[in-house]
Amino acid sequence: xxxxxxxxEVLVTxxxxxxxxxxxxxxxxxxxxxxxxxxxxxxxxxRVDNLRDVSRAVAIVDGDxxxxxxxxxxxxxxxxxxxxxAQVSHPLSMSDPLTDVDVxxxxxxxxxxxxxxxxxxxxxxxxxxxxxxxxTTQHPVSESHPTSPVDVNGISKLAAxxxxxxxxxxxxxxxxxxxxxxxxxxxxxxxSPGRGFIxxxxxxxxxxxxxxxxxxxxxxxxxxxxDDVVDALLLASVQKSDFGRTYNLSGPSPCSLxxxxxxxxxxxxxxxxxxxxxxxxxxxxxxxxxxxSTAWHQRTGWRANTKLEDGLKRTVEYFLSxxxxxxxxxxxxxxxxxxGRVR
Amino acid sequence: xxxxxxxxEVLVTxxxxxxxxxxxxxxxxxxxxxxxxxxxxxxxxxRVDNLRDVSRAVAIVDGDxxxxxxxxxxxxxxxxxxxxxAQVSHPLSMSDPLTDVDVxxxxxxxxxxxxxxxxxxxxxxxxxxxxxxxxTTQHPVSESHPTSPVDVNGISKLAAxxxxxxxxxxxxxxxxxxxxxxxxxxxxxxxSPGRGFIxxxxxxxxxxxxxxxxxxxxxxxxxxxxDDVVDALLLASVQKSDFGRTYNLSGPSPCSLxxxxxxxxxxxxxxxxxxxxxxxxxxxxxxxxxxxSTAWHQRTGWRANTKLEDGLKRTVEYFLSxxxxxxxxxxxxxxxxxxGRVR
Numbered sequence: 001x002x003x004x005x006x007x008x009e010v011l012v013t014x015x016x017x018x019x020x021x022x023x024x025x026x027x028x029x030x031x032x033x034x035x036x037x038x039x040x041x042x043x044x045x046x047r048v049d050n051l052r053d054v055s056r057a058v059a060i061v062d063g064d065x066x067x068x069x070x071x072x073x074x075x076x077x078x079x080x081x082x083x084x085x086a087q088v089s090h091p092l093s094m095s096d097p098l099t100d101v102d103v104x105x106x107x108x109x110x111x112x113x114x115x116x117x118x119x120x121x122x123x124x125x126x127x128x129x130x131x132x133x134x135x136t137t138q139h140p141v142s143e144s145h146p147t148s149p150v151d152v153n154g155i156s157k158l159a160a161x162x163x164x165x166x167x168x169x170x171x172x173x174x175x176x177x178x179x180x181x182x183x184x185x186x187x188x189x190x191x192s193p194g195r196g197f198i199x200x201x202x203x204x205x206x207x208x209x210x211x212x213x214x215x216x217x218x219x220x221x222x223x224x225x226x227d228d229v230v231d232a233l234l235l236a237s238v239q240k241s242d243f244g245r246t247y248n249l250s251g252p253s254p255c256s257l258x259x260x261x262x263x264x265x266x267x268x269x270x271x272x273x274x275x276x277x278x279x280x281x282x283x284x285x286x287x288x289x290x291x292x293s294t295a296w297h298q299r300t301g302w303r304a305n306t307k308l309e310d311g312l313k314r315t316v317e318y319f320l321s322x323x324x325x326x327x328x329x330x331x332x333x334x335x336x337x338x339x340g341r342v343r
Numbered sequence: 344x345x346x347x348x349x350x351x352e353v354l355v356t357x358x359x360x361x362x363x364x365x366x367x368x369x370x371x372x373x374x375x376x377x378x379x380x381x382x383x384x385x386x387x388x389x390r391v392d393n394l395r396d397v398s399r400a401v402a403i404v405d406g407d408x409x410x411x412x413x414x415x416x417x418x419x420x421x422x423x424x425x426x427x428x429a430q431v432s433h434p435l436s437m438s439d440p441l442t443d444v445d446v447x448x449x450x451x452x453x454x455x456x457x458x459x460x461x462x463x464x465x466x467x468x469x470x471x472x473x474x475x476x477x478x479t480t481q482h483p484v485s486e487s488h489p490t491s492p493v494d495v496n497g498i499s500k501l502a503a504x505x506x507x508x509x510x511x512x513x514x515x516x517x518x519x520x521x522x523x524x525x526x527x528x529x530x531x532x533x534x535s536p537g538r539g540f541i542x543x544x545x546x547x548x549x550x551x552x553x554x555x556x557x558x559x560x561x562x563x564x565x566x567x568x569x570d571d572v573v574d575a576l577l578l579a580s581v582q583k584s585d586f587g588r589t590y591n592l593s594g595p596s597p598c599s600l601x602x603x604x605x606x607x608x609x610x611x612x613x614x615x616x617x618x619x620x621x622x623x624x625x626x627x628x629x630x631x632x633x634x635x636s637t638a639w640h641q642r643t644g645w646r647a648n649t650k651l652e653d654g655l656k657r658t659v660e661y662f663l664s665x666x667x668x669x670x671x672x673x674x675x676x677x678x679x680x681x682x683g684r685v686r
Binding site for chain 2: 094097098101146148149156162169
């Protein structure tokens with residue numbers, strides 16, 4: 001795979017974010033010419049810090065993916081587009097649903113429109129969410145499971161998946177999408193609220209606070225280490241046919257929230273506080289989830305190789321040596337005003 | 344049913360359009376206090392003409408459903424909301440996909456947000472499209488058939504359906520949605536391009552031009568007379584429980600495009616011109632379609648009672664006595680600027 005990305009012009013939206021920055025680091029190691037489009041600050045902003053080790057090798061554009069002019073400027077000439085920019089908070093998608101639609105659907109449709117005119121042969125790799133399934137009825141969940149999202153985030157992402165499929169079918173765009181499940185690892189955003197269980201749990205444990213479990217903590221999840229997700233994204237970018245499809249990416253094995261906390265306890269002292277499910281969270285909770293990645297495995301041989309204990313060990317080590325990523329209070333959410341190049 | 348709507352405060356978006364105006368006429372007959380929100384002119388505008396017989400009994404607001412301020416003004420106090428405003432052209436949804444998302448998804452989400460805060464007990468009845476199914480694999484098509492829209496219009500409408508379901512589940516809003524198939528009848532828009540087979544066919548026949556059939560004309564469709572659709576919408580507005588669901592509304596029996604033309608020929612002389620399917624239409628054509636309305640029938644007893652010959656007879660009679668609705672060339676598509684009350 002490395003030779004396939006060397007020298008390639010690659011755009012990563014959301015490249016300052018958690019998964020995006022891990023991807024960018026791998027792309028730089030493989031010799032790709034990487035441009036990152038992200039908000040350098042602001043409510044959906046990533047962290048320039050996340051690219052501290054590779055920032056000299058990357059062009060970072062401080063811009064909003066909702067701004068069509070930025071897409072018009074950046075997309076022509078790109079050979080690979082990784083679309084990782086997203087409004088990722090499920091609760092926020094309910095309190096501000098229109099922003100969710102704008103960021104998670106409208107901006108991607110805008111990008112597809114620009115690509116079909118100005119970058120029609122680019123590989124386009126995008127990330128969706130297991131949330132598109134809603135409350136699942138059979139496990140493991142394969143891609144053919146019915147979709148019935150339980151929040152606006154899932155609705156926007158599902159509609160975006162349909163757009164990627166449609167633009168592949170109608171215009172021949174080379175799209176591949178992934179439904180991610182709970183992803184963890186170095187570079188996670190531990191400072192913004194509403195980012196889900198793993199983020200809250202790690203942040204609480206690092207601060208020495210009790211970890212909060214809603215309900216019994218027996219809910220099953222499917223935890224995927226970020227390097228495994230990045231491997232899948234890189235594999236997608238070098239596919240040569242069979243575009244327009246969406247694949248699950250799942251972890252090595254299902255695991256309860258309680259087990260997650262117990263595993264974390266091997267590397268960080270953790271105390272647990274169980275509280276009843278808050279009503280507004282219960283309304284959008286999907287219950288147990290465990291996905292089936294057979295389709296992507298059969299296509300590419302990919303597997304989630306990183307066991308939870310190994311992934312959590314590396315995650316804790318990262319955050320203990322980067323205390324600035326979690327020690328202070330939440331970042332301000334003043335939106336950035338500029339759309340100009342930072343570097 | 345009549346007594347249930349008498350005196351009720353009702354909002355109909357798209358009430359100057361084809362189905363909307365037929366609905367408004369029935370609502371007025373039933374004594375409802377009707378407000379119509381529509382564009383009086385412009386690219387998505389309806390025709391004030393369509394309400395010529397009831398205009399004194401209706402408040403018509405010339406506004407854009409994408410304008411949140413208009414929704415904030417009109418929704419409080421409404422007991423029933425019929426959301427029929429739409430960008431209805433499938434080809435246009437491909438040439439201008441972002442407008443389709445704004446009109447067919449974003450505006451409805453905005454309405455749901457206003458309703459949950461300011462009209463939480465209103466009945467909300469909305470129309471979607473069989474296009475959400477995409478290319479269907481088994482007939483008749485029931486609501487559990489997989490959804491895989493083949494144009495942006497179908498993607499937006501499917502996402503909107505999910506929003507109606509979600510807002511019913513999470514906030515208890517009283518929503519019911521319908522997937523319409525090819526609807527015909529008095530008040531159809533015969534002057535705007537891209538409105539589908541029936542519109543083009545009727546317009547050509549009325550002008551004495553040959554009717555154009557793409558391909559063999561053997562494609563099966565499911566033609567529904569507008570009065571039957573209006574009956575279903577009215578029934579939905581008086582339901583008292585079991586909200587959040589989406590139902591197919593289908594015609595009395597499946598019928599090929601050729602049969603449709605032959606039936607029309609009983610009332611208007613028709614000559615047929617067959618042409619190969621244009622590529623850009625083939626890309627978004629769904630093949631045969633015949634829907635199954637059993638779920639709505641079982642819930643309410645509704646059936647599509649109007650046979651094609653009866654419906655077409657009434658449609659032709661209407662247009663022959665309203666030549667102004669089709670004799671001139673297409674209306675201009677200069678968008679209206681105002682959001683003020685016309686009457």
